[in-house]
Amino acid sequence: MAGAALVTVLKVASALGSGLAAAKLYSTGLSSKYRIFFAYLVFRTVYMTCGWFFDAASNAYFFLVVTTQPVFWFFYVAMVWELFGLILARHKGFSTLGRWAMYLVSAVSVTVSAISMIHKITPAMPQSSVAVGLIVAIERGLDFSLAIFLILMLFVLSWYTVPLSRNVVAHAVIYTLFFLAGGMSMILRTLFGLKNTDAVNTGGMAATCACFLAWFFLLSAKGEETPVKQPWFAPEQEERILIHLDALNASLLKVAKK
Numbered sequence: 001m002a003g004a005a006l007v008t009v010l011k012v013a014s015a016l017g018s019g020l021a022a023a024k025l026y027s028t029g030l031s032s033k034y035r036i037f038f039a040y041l042v043f044r045t046v047y048m049t050c051g052w053f054f055d056a057a058s059n060a061y062f063f064l065v066v067t068t069q070p071v072f073w074f075f076y077v078a079m080v081w082e083l084f085g086l087i088l089a090r091h092k093g094f095s096t097l098g099r100w101a102m103y104l105v106s107a108v109s110v111t112v113s114a115i116s117m118i119h120k121i122t123p124a125m126p127q128s129s130v131a132v133g134l135i136v137a138i139e140r141g142l143d144f145s146l147a148i149f150l151i152l153m154l155f156v157l158s159w160y161t162v163p164l165s166r167n168v169v170a171h172a173v174i175y176t177l178f179f180l181a182g183g184m185s186m187i188l189r190t191l192f193g194l195k196n197t198d199a200v201n202t203g204g205m206a207a208t209c210a211c212f213l214a215w216f217f218l219l220s221a222k223g224e225e226t227p228v229k230q231p232w233f234a235p236e237q238e239e240r241i242l243i244h245l246d247a248l249n250a251s252l253l254k255v256a257k258k
Contacts, residue, residue: 015048017212147179
């Protein structure tokens with residue numbers, strides 16, 4: 001009983017968290033800059049609210065999950081695409097290259113993850129189990145590929161001293177943690193099976209709630225004007241690195257136009 005109550009509280013908190021984050025973006029005017037992220041927050045809030053009116057074991061709820069999951073996958077990729085544009089606004093060459101690399105890595109990771117599920121499918125399995133298994137496999141591959149890609153991107157950018165606002169840095173870090181939490185939930189669910197699904201789901205929902213609360217508290221209008229500087233570079237060294245980065249970006253743009 002206590003576990004069911006906790007799950008209910010987390011579901012409500014998760015819906016409220018995404019709703020509050022969406023309201024914060026709209027009230028501060030940030031929704032015009034983070035358009036895809038804002039659309040995702042609105043869509044997720046509506047989805048979570050609709051879920052309250054369905055029995056989790058019903059066919060209607062299963063249909064809701066199956067039909068909306070591809071929409072969430074689209075948002076995940078699109079939000080990373082949007083984040084690339086924000087981080088590399090001054091470096092379109094790197095932005096284009098990074099996006100194509102992201103698409104390639106995500107496609108390969110999702111394909112491998114889905115193939116790993118196929119050998120577990122048997123003719124005796126109900127269609128619902130097959131669908132859930134494929135959804136878990138695809139989301140696991142997508143979450144981890146995007147998380148790893150974001151981690152690598154943040155690492156590279158930290159050494160290239162790309163000037164970023166506090167909002168963009170916070171958004172990138174929270175988004176990486178969001179994907180890692182989702183990917184770990186999928187892996188733990190696969191490893192420990194149905195017996196521990198409730199515990200895994202509870203932990204995953206708690207981590208997700210924390211991410212939405214972090215977005216709500218850390219993203220602000222002032223954060224767009226507050227730059228984040230890397231303390232380990234002297235000003236003259238930072239300038240040389242940026243000149244080198246601009247030269248590489250120009251070369252990539254020339255190659256892209258050929």
